[in-house]
Amino acid sequence: MDNLLCSVLLLAVTTLILIDADCSTYPAVKNSYLNKDDQCDDTSITCNKGYNMKQMVKCEGGEWQYQEPFCEPQDCEYKYTNGTYLSFHSKYKSISNQQECTEVCNNDATCGGAEFHTGLCFFHPPPVIAVFIDTDLNECITKCSELNECLMLNYYPDDDESKCRLFNVTLNDLYEGEIRFDSRHILVEKIC
Numbered sequence: 534m535d536n537l538l539c540s541v542l543l544l545a546v547t548t549l550i551l552i553d554a555d556c557s558t559y560p561a562v563k564n565s566y567l568n569k570d571d572q573c574d575d576t577s578i579t580c581n582k583g584y585n586m587k588q589m590v591k592c593e594g595g596e597w598q599y600q601e602p603f604c605e606p607q608d609c610e611y612k613y614t615n616g617t618y619l620s621f622h623s624k625y626k627s628i629s630n631q632q633e634c635t636e637v638c639n640n641d642a643t644c645g646g647a648e649f650h651t652g653l654c655f656f657h658p659p660p661v662i663a664v665f666i667d668t669d670l671n672e673c674i675t676k677c678s679e680l681n682e683c684l685m686l687n688y689y690p691d692d693d694e695s696k697c698r699l700f701n702v703t704l705n706d707l708y709e710g711e712i713r714f715d716s717r718h719i720l721v722e723k724i725c
């Protein structure tokens with residue numbers, strides 16, 4: 534087929550986005566992927582898991598103008614299990630502050646997130662995927678909502694340095710020994 538006609542069909546919507554002749558670049562729809570074959574036949578865009586496609590239209594001069602589609606996060610529900618947290622074996626090392634602690638973790642493939650605590654840096658393994666310090670519970674939930682891989686979070690309110698830990702597993706994926714109880718902790722599962 535004529536490569537210049539190589540186009541992207543968006544769901545049932547009539548908008549065609551022309552992409553370059555050899556299909557080498559992808560239409561820039563954030564949080565999506567392109568399903569294409571060599572001929573660019575039946576090419577479509579699918580939003581990543583956890584996102585829904587939305588396309589805005591507006592009426593201009595009596596005609597519908599289609600806007601670029603986008604993938605927006607699905608509305609998820611957050612299920613609280615209060616007084617529960619996850620326990621994991623973390624390596625630690627003497628380090629001077631949270632920033633350095635985070636940097637060392639970012640350069641270590643085995644580290645999911647790091648927490649600085651009285652002169653020591655604790656490197657948490659997966660299923661930890663990120664740690665945020667000094668957020669409130671709502672901010673922690675927002676962080677999880679923004680990360681596709683985040684399925685659960687553990688919030689530990691602490692006047693000095695609250696801890697927000699994000700995980701890529703749910704409670705069902707864990708075995709009992711990993712689940713601990715402490716009234717101060719809040720565990721929240723993301724259900725989309």
Ligand SMILES: *[C@@H]1O[C@H](CO)[C@@H](O)[C@H](O)[C@H]1NC(C)=O
Binds near residue numbers: 613615670719
């Ligand atoms: C769990 O903790 C949250 C946040 O502190 C609170 O809003 C909620 O009422 C608690 N739920 C139960 C069942 O105690």
Ligand SMILES: *[C@@H]1O[C@H](CO)[C@@H](O)[C@H](O)[C@H]1NC(C)=O
Binds near residue numbers: 660662701702
């Ligand atoms: C969680 O993330 C880690 C590190 O990115 C990865 O190795 C692991 O396979 C993930 N686990 C699940 C259940 O997705």
